[in-house]
Amino acid sequence: MSNKVLIIIATGEKEKALTGFFFAINSLKNEWFESVKVVLMGPSENLMANNQELQELTSDIFKYESPFACRFIAENNGLSENLVGQGYEVEYVGPIIATFIKAGYLPMVY
Numbered sequence: 001m002s003n004k005v006l007i008i009i010a011t012g013e014k015e016k017a018l019t020g021f022f023f024a025i026n027s028l029k030n031e032w033f034e035s036v037k038v039v040l041m042g043p044s045e046n047l048m049a050n051n052q053e054l055q056e057l058t059s060d061i062f063k064y065e066s067p068f069a070c071r072f073i074a075e076n077n078g079l080s081e082n083l084v085g086q087g088y089e090v091e092y093v094g095p096i097i098a099t100f101i102k103a104g105y106l107p108m109v110y
Contacts, residue, residue, distance in 0.1 A: 003034040006097065006105035012043025014054055020110030021058040028064035037100055038067035039093050040083075045073050049082040062087045068096055 005027065009020040020038075027036045038061065040048060048054060048069075061067060069088040074080040080090050101107060 002104050002106040004100075004103070004105040005033050005036050006100045006107045007036065007038045008097065008107055008109045009038065009040050009044045010042040011110055012047050014047065014051065016110050017044050017047055017054065018057060020108070021061060023108070023110075024067075025058070025060050025064070028061075035105070036065065037105060038065055039070075039097060040067060040088065041070040041093055042073060045069050045079050045083065046077060048086070048088075049077075049079040055086060068093050 007020055007024045007027075009017050011017050011020075024036055024038045027033055048058075066087060066089050069079075069083045069090045070093045071080070071090045072092060074083055074090050083090055097107070
């Protein structure tokens with residue numbers, strides 16, 4: 001069984017996004033897994049760029065991890081500068097996700 005987790009947050013719903021972030025933050029803080037990676041894609045990027053409350057509630061993630069955000073979505077929606085400013089690595093995430101899964105990461109999608 002894998003001891004590495006890839007948390008993909010794609011939802012545009014605040015409560016679901018918070019669930020994914022809190023699981024990621026607690027997993028990193030408490031070292032529940034050997035490795036935890038976080039990827040934003042789709043509606044979650046707009047949510048994180050435009051919801052100050054959500055940004056504050058999830059800011060602890062940056063103490064442990066530099067999450068990825070999808071460059072295609074970010075650029076097409078004018079979100080890149082905002083997300084980079086928060087600390088996200090804005091990259092084309094398809095190959096990144098594939099690489100993590102091939103390396104044995106268990107994907108969890110919120």
